[in-house]
Amino acid sequence: MKEAILFVAVTALAADFEWNLPKGFPKPVVPADNPMSAAKVELGRYLFYDKRISVNGKQSCGSCHRQELAFTDGLARAAGTTGELHPRSSMSLVNVAYAPTLTWANPTLTSLEEQALGPLLNTAPVELGLKGREEVFLGELRRDPVYQQLFKKVYPGTANPFTLGNVTKTLAAFERTIISMRSPYDRYRWGGEPDALSPAAKRGELIFFSSERGGCFQCHEGWNFSEIRYEGGHDGPDDRAMTGAFLNTGVSHYAAPNRGIYEFTGQPQDIGKFRAPTLRNIELTAPYMHDGSMATLEDVIAHYAAGGKYPHANQSKVIRPLQLSQQDRRDLIEFLKSLTDRDMLRDPRWSDPWAGKPH
Ligand code: HEC
Ligand code: HEC
Incomplete structure (x- = not known):
């Protein structure tokens, strides 16, 4: 009873x-x-x-x-x-x-x-x-x-x-x-509000999701801009052989204790491999990267445009110099800012x- x-x-x-x-x-x-x-x-x-x-x-x-x-x-x-x-x-x-x-x-x-x-x-x-x-x-x-x-x-x-x-x-x-799923981008993409994004943010979206121009989506994928698991499923990078859940993106010299998953696996091919975090609300979470080494989104885009700052044998092949004009860079940042959920x-x-x- x-x-x-x-x-x-x-x-x-x-x-x-x-x-x-x-x-x-x-x-x-x-x-x-x-x-x-x-x-x-x-x-x-x-x-x-x-x-x-x-x-x-x-x-x-x-x-x-x-x-x-x-x-x-x-x-x-x-x-x-x-x-x-x-x-x-x-x-x-x-x-x-x-x-x-x-x-x-x-x-x-x-x-x-x-x-x-x-x-x-x-x-x-x-x-x-x-x-x-x-x-x-x-x-x-x-x-x-x-x-x-x-x-x-x-x-x-x-x-x-x-x-x-x-x-x-x-x-x-x-x-x-x-x-958080109430950003202007969500309203535009899934909420039936075509005007929730500015024209610049829409241009930035195209760069973000284009393999040739930005390639960002290959690691920051899906609606959470990061690998996810949920009730009944898991969405990760499409081609794990190419990217994998942890990636070396040429952010630093990767000195201990910031050598990425190498700290756990001890495998040399894992040095510098970090998780690609969500980009939601990224406008508000500066400074950026695991070590906070990039102060602004402009710095982040410059880093990717250069194909990484600290070349490393483990660096992902997806990270390579990009042809991005000043306008393209501003558009990408406008897109990233559309991921902010103010509510x-x-x-x-x-x-x-x-x-x-x-x-
Ligand atoms: C090869 C995979 C890959 C690609 C492609 C990629 N990223 Fe990343 N991104 C990562 C990883 C991994 C990190 C974390 C790196 C670290 O901290 O050392 C990261 C971090 C970031 C951060 C900082 C996140 C934070 O919370 O500090 C931003 C912003 C970002 N990426 C934006 C972009 C944009 C914009 C593009 C396209 C131009 C892009 N990324 C392409 C893997 C990738
Ligand atoms: C001194 C500052 C500090 C405090 C206090 C703190 N955190 Fe954190 N939190 C961090 C840092 C730094 C990281 C990243 C750690 C790493 O990568 O090793 C983190 C990461 C996390 C993550 C992982 C997020 C992700 O996306 O993987 C979670 C969850 C978290 N913290 C929850 C908590 C909780 C719950 C508490 C209270 C019990 C807490 N934190 C207290 C600094 C802090």
């Missing part, structure tokens, strides 16, 4: 979450042991923005992933709560639910639940610095009336819901909801619930 009631309660919770995706867009993959619920997403939002999640109370996930910057931080390299510099640049979390692998270059990291442990516990460099202080942090949550209520709602009938596992699960559930930047579902409240 007790089980039956619990079962009903759990299904009711799971059923109360709606993705509300535009018609035709696929649903993200959700792990079987972490079903979505509205209450869980709400709890995840509180935790995402709670600075008590760092060793010195100075940072939360939201400090390096700021909503108004499409969940990046505006820095070339992220800085942790104790000031330590991360070797790489913060990444946008928009549509991260669709990413088959996470972070710039880690073929082994495939779940948001697992990813969240990184910033929480990493020591080289320290991001949030919770290692060794996990119990202190969980104790703080246990004593907070806001969390007492939220955890009980999400994990009813659990003797101790205040575990690190539940923290990372709720953070992941929140992150999965950050979905997302202010959407209250993803904003800081602590703003204006003491905590």
Whole structure:
């Protein structure tokens, strides 16, 4: 009997979450042991923005992933709560639910639940610095009336819901909801609004999707401009032999610890291979590349037009000098700017619930 009631309660919770995706867009993959619920997403939002999640109370996930910057931080390299510099640049979390692998270059990291442990516990460099202080942090949550209520709602009938596992699960559930499909480009391409793009952006679109002129789509492919997986499918580069999910694009000398997936595989042919990230909201996420080495979109286009800056034996054959006039470059940038979803930047579902409240 007790089980039956619990079962009903759990299904009711799971059923109360709606993705509300535009018609035709696929649903993200959700792990079987972490079903979505509205209450869980709400709890995840509180935790995402709670600075008590760092060793010195100075940072939360939201400090390096700021909503108004499409969940990046505006820095070339992220800085942790104790000031330590991360070797790489913060990444946008928009549509991260669709990413088959996470972070710039880690073929082994495939779940948001697992990813969240990184910033929480990493020591080289320290991001949030919770290692060794996990119990202190969980104790703080246990004593907070806001969390007492939220955890009980999400994990009813659990003797101790205040575990690190539940923290990372709720953070992941929140992150999965950050979905952006309302840019001018979306309205133009799928929303039946032919005038949502300027003529310049339309010309830029043609360059982006042309193999001869820009070739960008070969790595930044599909509606998310990056490889995706979703419920029932996976869309990656068409020709994996030619491109592959991780690519060397001649961005740097690739010195340790920024040698791409080589850091994991140890295979020399993997040096410099990084993920081609989504280009949605790219206008807001400068500086660019894994090391933040390009300050502006003009710099990025100049890099591609030159066929890469640091030639390397592993460089993708798709990266080669391009014939782009000044007008072409401006058009490409106009196109990239049409991928900005301004509603997302202010959407209250993803904003800081602590703003204006003491905590
Ligand atoms: C000190 C700044 C900082 C903090 C704090 C931080 N992040 Fe990040 N985040 C980064 C950086 C830098 C990367 C890229 C890491 C890499 O490539 O090694 C990243 C990458 C990610 C990614 C991968 C995105 C993708 O497209 O693959 C996710 C997801 C993420 N962070 C979630 C979180 C969560 C959840 C928290 C809080 C528990 C958090 N971050 C806290 C800086 C930060
Ligand atoms: C061969 C595959 C490939 C092609 C072709 C390609 N890119 Fe990329 N792109 C990548 C990879 C990989 C990265 C990440 C590289 C790094 O950080 O070292 C990237 C990064 C970027 C970034 C920075 C993303 C960020 O979040 O910092 C932008 C902007 C970008 N590409 C735009 C373009 C444009 C515009 C074109 C066409 C002119 C293009 N790309 C062609 C693979 C590619």
